[in-house]
Each structure stands twice: as C-alpha cells, then as structure tokens.
Amino acid sequence: MLASKRAPLSFIWLVCFSIISLVRLVAPGSNWWFAQIRRQGTVAYGNTSYILFRNVKDYGAIGDGVTNDTAATNRAFSEGNRCLGHIVVGDALSMPTIRAHPTFNGAGVLDSDVYYPGGASWCANQNNFFRQVRNLVLDLTQVPMGRGIGIHWQVAQATSLQNIVFNMVVGGGAANRQQGIFMDNGSGGFMRDLISTGQFTSTNLTFNNCQTAICMNWDWLWSFEGLHINNCPIGIYPANPPNPTLGSALIADTIFSNVSQAIVTNFNCTIKPVSAGTMIVDNFDFRGAQLAISYHNDTMQGQSHSAYYVCVQGSFPPLPKPASLLNSAGGIFDRGKPTYDSYPVSAFVPTKDNGYVGDGIMYIDQGAYVITNTIQVPTNIKIIGEGWPLIMVKGSSSIWQDINNPQPAVRVGNRGDTGRVEMQDILFETIGPAPGAIMMEWNLAEDGQGTAGMWDVRWRIGGTAGTQLQSNTCAKTPAIRVNTPDPNCIGTFLLLHVTETASLYMENNWGWVSDHELDAADHNQIYIYNGRGLLVESRVYFSHIQSETAYMQDNPQAIKPFVPKASWNDPDFSSCFQSSCFKTWGLRVYNSSYAFIYGAGLYSFFQNYDSACLFTHTCQENAASLELSEAVWIFGLYTIGRDDMVQVDGTSLVPNGANLNTFGKSLAVFEFP
Structure with a gap:
C-alpha cells in the first residue's frame, strides 16, 4: 500500500523495449518547465492509440499523503499492454514523496524487476534496459524497522537513479533491516545524487545515520566517487566475510564523519581466489573514522602490476592528475545531468513546432527523425530529448555507403571550435546498413569545466523496429561458417569519434551493437557487423x-x-x-x-x-x-x-x-x- 504525499510523482515515462510512453503524475501548478511543456511526441513504430504521456491522477491517484494510491499508480504503469523500461521523473523544484504504509511488505516501493513465486522474474536482469528514476523522496519511516526497501533495482545498461532521497527509520541497531536500494544482480547502470537516512558507477551519494551505508553482497566491478558517510557505525561492508563474494571496487573522493569502521574488507594475500575482494581507494578523508580500513588501517587492497608483480596491502603514490580533471576541492570533477530549473517553459523550442531556428533550448519531441545527410550541431546550444527520441541515420544515403570514406552523421562543432554544447536523453540508430557512417563526431572543446557534455545519450545499432536490422533479416547462424558477412547486416563504421582538439564530459552513455532482438516477438539473437565503437584522440579519464x-x-x-x-x-x-x-x-x-x-x-x-x-x-x-x-x-x-x-x-x-x-x-x- 502506497500513499503519495504533497505533489504526487511528477512524471513516469514508460519504455516498452523501443516503444516509449510518458505517464504524467505532476500536480497542477508546478513551475518546472518539464511540467508545463506541450506534449506532442508520438511513438513512431507503435500503436497510434498508445498513450505516450500519462498523469496518475487520470488513473485515480489522489496524492494527499493519506489515500492508498497503489492501484492507480500501477494502472498508469501497465495500461496498454505495457512491459519494460519505465522512466519515473519527479518535479525537480518540489520533489514528490511516495510513502510506504505501515503494512507495506513488498520487494521495494518501486520494483524494477518483479519476482514471481518460485523465483522467476519479469525479465533477465542483464537485458533489463532503458529505465530511469529521478527527483523523488521515498519514505519508509512508517514501516516497521525489521523490513522495507525503497527500490529493488535489478537492471542493466541505459539505466539510472538520480536525485532521490530515501527516508528510513533511524536507529535500532542490527534489528533495523531497512534498505534504500536493494540490487541483487544486474549488468551495468549509473547512480548519482542519492541521500539515504536510516539504512555500477555511483557518484555523489550521501548516507546519514545508517547502520551500514553500503553493503556489497557481490559485484564484478563497481566505481564510487564522491561518497559522504555520516554518523554510521560501518561505512562500506562486503557481505558474508570471509567468503569472497565481492569482486572489485574503486572508491574515490570520499569523506567519513563520525564513523566507527570506514571500510571493512575480506581481502588478504592468502585469499582464494587470489584477487577476490580487490579494493582501491583514492583521495579519502578518514579523519572522521575510528578505523580506516579493517583489518589494516590506511591500506590498499589487490593485485598490482608495474615493473614487478606483487600482492599489495599498502599505500600508493598520488597520481599526477591534471588540473583540468579536478574540482575546487581536489577531487575528480563531475557534473550531473542539467535539469534547467531556472528556465521558463518559453525557453524551450520543440522540434515539432516548425523546427529549430537557433535560439532557446532545443527540445526534441518523442518520435523517429530520419536524416539523409550530416547534421551540423553549432556551438552554444542545449539539446534535450523527450524520452530518447530516435535520430535515424538512413543507411541507403550515398554519403554513408562508402566503407572506405566514412562521414559523420552528426558533427558537433568543427575542428578548433571552443564553446558549449549540452546534450541529453537522445538515441541514435540507423535504418539499414550504414558502413560509411560515423554516428557522431565531436570536435568541440569546452570553454569551462563540463560545458561540453552528454548525459544519457545512446547509440543502438539494430534489433528494434524501423532499423531493418532485425531477427527476420539478420538472425544468428552459428552452425554456418561466415566467410563473407551479409552486407545487409552491416552496422556502422564508428559510433563516436572524439577528435584531437576536443573535450567532452560524458555520463552514463551507452553504445550497443545489438546482439538480440528487442521488438520482434521471437527476441532472437542476431548478427550485426560494426566496425568500431569509441575512438578518443584527446586526453582521457x-x-x-x-x-x-x-x-x-x-x-x-x-x-x-x-x-x-x-x-x-x-x-x-x-x-x-x-x-x-x-x-x-x-x-x-x-x-x-x-x-x-x-x-x-x-x-x-x-x-x-x-x-x-x-x-x-x-x-x-x-x-x-x-x-x-x-x-x-x-x-x-x-x-x-x-x-x-x-x-x-x-x-x-x-x-x-x-x-x-x-x-x-x-x-x-x-x-x-
């Protein structure tokens, strides 16, 4: 049972494989441009009656913090033969609260991959793509401390959690079993700007008054940056020590305040397997912790290769990081996806309103936009997509047919240009083979830290409706030796080229040459032949x-x-x-x-x-x-x-x-x- 408090959820965008639906849950009167902009996007390859943008109040939600809004919210998620890929967006100016009722006993207030009785789930976790949740408060304070999870997050690539507050019961010691995020498995993703009070790549996470800030029950590789852990007995803890279930973790730019044990590790030089539990810490402030890394204070853990081979448990010389990489506090610079809070809705120019003439923020309404020649992106422009609109590169165009003379489909700036370009929530695909296409060429150099950037931008080659590179034409044939690849199943020359004079900040971007079908009913594996992925010719972190x-x-x-x-x-x-x-x-x-x-x-x-x-x-x-x-x-x-x-x-x-x-x-x- 859920009760939504204050303004109910601002928006939920639902993505069913490559089909997108927007569900609106914003309360009337929001001043955020995102609540006010006219919705005219359509699903290019879907049913014409499909509801793209939805308001949970149209489904019966009240949002007064008392009424049970569970059924109404779930109807908004599921209507129209919905399946996977929900995007949930709350009002960035006044974040809505979803409060769990005291009787709540689910796998999560929000559940990205529901389990059926017997252990089966909605979808394979490594194929659970295209999900976002941002700008929410999840409240578990009325649920008994022995249970309760904010988000069950069992996802893969093209997923993110951003700007979420998890309010949970404070205190109770070991009896407090509440969790902000439970991630039992998965394959990729991104998290940033999360605050947990009470109990992939993760940036700017804050934990207050938790029994354990982060418990890592397993991983292969995880990167954390910008952690703030306050008033917690344990900061980072590997589940089930001394069993080596944790693969490796990198943790940078972290501050502990009033913490008993900052990091607990199960690594030692006799562990089996020999590199299990590898942990690297960089730029830590341990002054607020009684113990830095248990069992060995102020140590680094793992296998190291340099001029010699050694099992390391000790310090490592600081790296000569360039000033352009650092923020004012000496940590790695980062910049979250812009929300443009201070801009009125009049500043946004939808592409379906007679195109874009060069002033304002370019807003690409949901749809599929076919291009037949290079798109030149000028300097000093902001571009935002409505739930990953498709920019479809028509492979039959002569400019992209010559495998020996590749040309960009999208060119950002010209070589030597300096300025600002911000791009977010856009998806690039091809229509058919494009052996001479460079999907994006980035030439622009930033004129300030993070002013040239891409957030949640995707390149997806084949496997979806409209691409003509699907299971009916490019099905795998492993039993047949492929001496000459089918020219009808070629993807592109190169996905992204960052040239030698360019600078680019990228966050949670994904280039995927599809290995399986998303839209066709068979969901079969496919053959797509692509030349290259990411080529960076400038300095890189x-x-x-x-x-x-x-x-x-x-x-x-x-x-x-x-x-x-x-x-x-x-x-x-x-x-x-x-x-x-x-x-x-x-x-x-x-x-x-x-x-x-x-x-x-x-x-x-x-x-x-x-x-x-x-x-x-x-x-x-x-x-x-x-x-x-x-x-x-x-x-x-x-x-x-x-x-x-x-x-x-x-x-x-x-x-x-x-x-x-x-x-x-x-x-x-x-x-x-």
Whole structure:
C-alpha cells in the first residue's frame, strides 16, 4: 500500500523495449518547465492509440499523503499492454514523496524487476534496459524497522537513479533491516545524487545515520566517487566475510564523519581466489573514522602490476592528475545531468513546432527523425530529448555507403571550435546498413569545466523496429561458417569519434551493437557487423568503462567486413595465429600519455555464441593493449573469458591464472611504465 504525499510523482515515462510512453503524475501548478511543456511526441513504430504521456491522477491517484494510491499508480504503469523500461521523473523544484504504509511488505516501493513465486522474474536482469528514476523522496519511516526497501533495482545498461532521497527509520541497531536500494544482480547502470537516512558507477551519494551505508553482497566491478558517510557505525561492508563474494571496487573522493569502521574488507594475500575482494581507494578523508580500513588501517587492497608483480596491502603514490580533471576541492570533477530549473517553459523550442531556428533550448519531441545527410550541431546550444527520441541515420544515403570514406552523421562543432554544447536523453540508430557512417563526431572543446557534455545519450545499432536490422533479416547462424558477412547486416563504421582538439564530459552513455532482438516477438539473437565503437584522440579519464566482444566472433573474424586501416590507427591482428585472437580488443591505448582509467570491465562471453569457453577463460586471447604509450594508469581492471589481461607493445605482461577473481580476473593497479 502506497500513499503519495504533497505533489504526487511528477512524471513516469514508460519504455516498452523501443516503444516509449510518458505517464504524467505532476500536480497542477508546478513551475518546472518539464511540467508545463506541450506534449506532442508520438511513438513512431507503435500503436497510434498508445498513450505516450500519462498523469496518475487520470488513473485515480489522489496524492494527499493519506489515500492508498497503489492501484492507480500501477494502472498508469501497465495500461496498454505495457512491459519494460519505465522512466519515473519527479518535479525537480518540489520533489514528490511516495510513502510506504505501515503494512507495506513488498520487494521495494518501486520494483524494477518483479519476482514471481518460485523465483522467476519479469525479465533477465542483464537485458533489463532503458529505465530511469529521478527527483523523488521515498519514505519508509512508517514501516516497521525489521523490513522495507525503497527500490529493488535489478537492471542493466541505459539505466539510472538520480536525485532521490530515501527516508528510513533511524536507529535500532542490527534489528533495523531497512534498505534504500536493494540490487541483487544486474549488468551495468549509473547512480548519482542519492541521500539515504536510516539504512555500477555511483557518484555523489550521501548516507546519514545508517547502520551500514553500503553493503556489497557481490559485484564484478563497481566505481564510487564522491561518497559522504555520516554518523554510521560501518561505512562500506562486503557481505558474508570471509567468503569472497565481492569482486572489485574503486572508491574515490570520499569523506567519513563520525564513523566507527570506514571500510571493512575480506581481502588478504592468502585469499582464494587470489584477487577476490580487490579494493582501491583514492583521495579519502578518514579523519572522521575510528578505523580506516579493517583489518589494516590506511591500506590498499589487490593485485598490482608495474615493473614487478606483487600482492599489495599498502599505500600508493598520488597520481599526477591534471588540473583540468579536478574540482575546487581536489577531487575528480563531475557534473550531473542539467535539469534547467531556472528556465521558463518559453525557453524551450520543440522540434515539432516548425523546427529549430537557433535560439532557446532545443527540445526534441518523442518520435523517429530520419536524416539523409550530416547534421551540423553549432556551438552554444542545449539539446534535450523527450524520452530518447530516435535520430535515424538512413543507411541507403550515398554519403554513408562508402566503407572506405566514412562521414559523420552528426558533427558537433568543427575542428578548433571552443564553446558549449549540452546534450541529453537522445538515441541514435540507423535504418539499414550504414558502413560509411560515423554516428557522431565531436570536435568541440569546452570553454569551462563540463560545458561540453552528454548525459544519457545512446547509440543502438539494430534489433528494434524501423532499423531493418532485425531477427527476420539478420538472425544468428552459428552452425554456418561466415566467410563473407551479409552486407545487409552491416552496422556502422564508428559510433563516436572524439577528435584531437576536443573535450567532452560524458555520463552514463551507452553504445550497443545489438546482439538480440528487442521488438520482434521471437527476441532472437542476431548478427550485426560494426566496425568500431569509441575512438578518443584527446586526453582521457574514464570511470568504469565496459565492453563486450561481439558474441558471434570469430565467426566471422573482427577484420571482416571492416579491414584494418592504418589511417584510423586500427590494430592489424598480424601477430594472431589462434582463432580466439581475431577478436575485438576491449581497450586499446595507442601513442598516448597520461591516460587515467578508473575501472574497466572487458568481457568476452562467447566463442561463436558458445559459452563453454568461459570455464577455461579462453573465449578470447587478449583484452587490453598499450602501444607506443607512457604514463598510463589502469585501476580496477576486470576481465572475463580472456586469456591475457594486458599487452604492452605486443608482449603479454599480465599472466592468466595469477589474477583469478570470483568469476573473472582482476587487477587493482596496472601502471606503465
């Protein structure tokens, strides 16, 4: 039973695979532009009667903090044969509260993947894409302290939690079992600006008066930045010590205040597997903690590779981070997705109102927009999409047909330009093969920290309605040797190119060459052949990157149909002999210096869609390569299915078996030279 307090939820946007629906829950009179803007978006490949934007009050919700609004809210979520991908947005100016009734006993006040009796759930957690929740207060204070969860968050890529307050019962010691977020499994995602009072990549999280701020029951790799943990007996705790269920974690820019044990670790140099429980901490203020890291105060945990190989439990020299990377307090700079609170609705120019003429904030109404030539994005512009509108690159256009002469579909600025561009909540796809398309070329250099940025922007190639790259045309055929890839199933030349003079702040972006169907009823796995993912030619700092080798490789090999090109500094695979070598590199640092990588998950799950290779870590020979480079730091490297973790100038420096973790292999630090 739920009661919504004050203004009820401002908005819920529901996404059913690639079909989007907006559910409006805002109270009348909100001053936020998002509540006032005229809704004229439509679902391009859906039912014309489908309700895109919904108000829970139209479904019977009262929102007075007393009435049971559970049924009304669930009707708004589910009407119209709804399924997956809900986006929940509250009023950023006056955040609504959802209060759990004292009798509440569910898996979460908000549940992203409902369990059925017997343990089955709505969907496979690793395929639970495209969900957002932001600008909410979730109140569990009336629920008995022995139970209650704010959000059950069992999700994958293209998901986020942002600007949420979890109010729970304070005190009670071990008897208090309330939790703000419960994430039992999943595969990617992002969280920022969360506050928990009472009990993936996560930034700016605050915990007040919790028994335990963060309990990590499992992970492969997780990156935290900007934690503030106040008045908590335990800060960060690995579940079930001494059992090694935690893979690895990176935690940076964190402050503890009145905390008994800041970090509890189950790592030691005799643990099995040898790298389980790897933990890296950077730029910590432990002065408010009685114990910094139990069992060893002020230590770093994990396997380290430099000029020597060693199990490390100790300090590490500070890194020479450039000033452009840091904020005023000396931590890593970050900037959350802009909400444009101070702008009136008149400042926003919807694209369906006779296009955009260059003034105001460009608002792209939901829909599918077909482009046949390069879109030039000027400097000094703000662009926001209504629930991931589709920018559809028409592959049959002559400009994108030449695999030997690639051209950008979207060009942001020109080389040498300086200024501001902010882009959020947009999804780029193709219509059919576009072998000569660079989906986005970013040339702009910022004129201030974070002024050139993208938030929640996606590149999705194939697997959805309208792309012509679906299971009816590009179904997998692992039993048939693919010597010449089907030209009708080619994706693009390159997803994103950040050029040498550019600077770009990116947060929770995802480029996905679809391995399976989303919209067709069969949901079958598919073959899409894409040339390249992300090419960055300027200075770089990464916080938790993830890559997965194409599931069909080496059938065909990575060099088909896109032949390596020296002009693009491609790897040439000339040293390969085994079939497992002719596969996509997860990470390649070429002719670079001062590269900082805080978390890299490089995964290879299949050999021609067969996962038997996982048991022997032989799905792929290589993971990461450093070539002609120096001053490179990789913290928290986690690989799956790979034989060698890191090569430097063609020589393997990191052995396979010495770094086994709970499922894959991990390193705390790789420093070169």
